[in-house]
Amino acid sequence: MKKKISIILLIAFAITTISARKKPDTFSHENYGLKYTGTTITVQFEKGKEHNHPLFAIWLADEKGNYIQPLYVSESIGKGIFKRASRKTGHWMSGEIQRPAALPYWTHQRGILNEYGTYNPTPHQPEVDAYTGATPDGSFILETKTIEPLKGKYKIMMELNQSWDWNEYWYNNLYPDDKEFKTSSQPAVVYSVDVDADHPQKDYVMKAVGHSHYSGEDGRLYDDLTTLTTALKIAKKITVRIK
16 A cells, blocks of 8 residues: 555656646747837737747738738848848758748738839838847747727738648648749748727737748638648737737
8 A cells, every 4th residue: 555655656746846847938028119109019929839930920901901011020021131041952041032932921911012023021122120020939929019099990910931841731842843832831821810999808819810822922811721730830829919
């Protein structure tokens, strides 16, 4: 009997020790658009188990989904300069480069043509500094302000993409001649939530509503998510608050 009790206590001790060693997820705090005097929007992003340095764009749209303004854009997309990227080799190298497959839904919604006739920001036509910054390494709480105070109903949108995130549907040689596809693999996932600035809820939870074109050839939203696997686990939960 004493032997059984000792074994049980030993197992309990081991479980407690492992649990104590497991660090709780921490959130970095990011601030953008603070020079503006509009409405404060907070986005809390809790990373999922497949999170591995994805790229983001978060923006404000009207009730029908028409683009209004950015709320945050990963710097490498917003500035058009990747500190570690190469379209030719697929390896991480630095340089000025266009990545149309990265966040194509956002770039087309933004709708600003660059000097190359495409929609990605470039070093000569970057996104505004107030809303661009380094991509957080993990979970984060982003506080941003709109340019003008919000009145009525809107959509908060997010697009995220994780390069070389292959699966059984989106595999390496699916489109062997498409260089842009090789930098993206599973297409970027688009999230959305409807908000009411006049009567805000305490929390709004964003939901995946579709994905972008696999190589950024168009700005359509593809609502079939059945071929996405790990891409849907980059984010565990995305919560929006309005003040």
